[in-house]
Amino acid sequence: MTKRTSAKYKIDRRMGENIWGRAKSPLNKREYGPGQHGQRRKGKLSDFGTQLRAKQKLKGYYGDLTEKQFRRIYGEAERVKGDTGENLVGLLERRLDAVIYRAKFVPTVFAARQFVNHGHVTVNGKRVNIASYRVKEGDVIAIREKSRQLALVIEASQSGERDVPDYLEVDHGKMTATFVRTPGLSDVPYPVVMEPNLVVEFYAKN
Known part of the structure; x- marks a missing residue:
């Protein structure tokens, strides 16, 4: 880490x-x-x-x-x-911690790194605890069920401070995000x- x-x-x-x-x-x-x-x-x-x-x-x-x-x-x-x-x-932007941050599952990119390292995240159903893990187009990133009620996750998902970019499809009800495509500079x-x-x-x- x-x-x-x-x-x-x-x-x-x-x-x-x-x-x-x-x-x-x-x-x-x-x-x-x-x-x-x-x-x-x-x-x-x-x-x-x-x-x-x-x-x-x-x-x-x-x-x-x-x-x-x-x-x-x-x-x-x-x-x-x-x-x-x-x-x-x-x-x-394909780093797992960046995707977790962009999806509004956590409030900061620093929290995203810690969140991933602590084993709260799965990619395509498998737990991944490496923040630098590189996601691919079509990958489904999810918050583990027992982690979905953490205060920082709830607060971040409900925050109006920033929006989810269109290269992610996010369902905050299910706490999942699909990495649709690799963005360019103008998309971020x-x-x-x-x-x-x-x-x-x-x-x-x-």
Whole structure:
């Protein structure tokens, strides 16, 4: 299990954006970065800085993946035919923890990772406890029956904070989700602008 090494909302403040679009983000109260130098005026970012920030933002959005994990996913995206940036987003959205989050079974992507690791989820009827498990089109993801009454599941499914994207078919009554298709960048409901093309540029040069 990957450990989160920094407080999750510090990512928001470091980026200067509410990257999950959550009402609880401290950015809603303090629009400057964390730490004693957070309020200093920021200089213009170089091309490298802009690309690095795009990578950190996309990587952080999916639960602050380690660089090794993210680089491996990028390598796979590069090998697949088509646009590497689009492929990268598609692979990230096929992670089981991302699907659980998108289906509104849990409130955050961090909770999704823990939820999967604790064995609350099945894929096509078989229990899967690996958050990075990659779902395929047509896979049916379900919350185990004994886990459906957990408070965080009920609260998340009833939340109006975000919508379920159309590449998932979700039944909150049965607590099931079918992964219909692999999304492209324009299909994914990011609350902020993600720029996978800059991530591609970053890895191409570094």
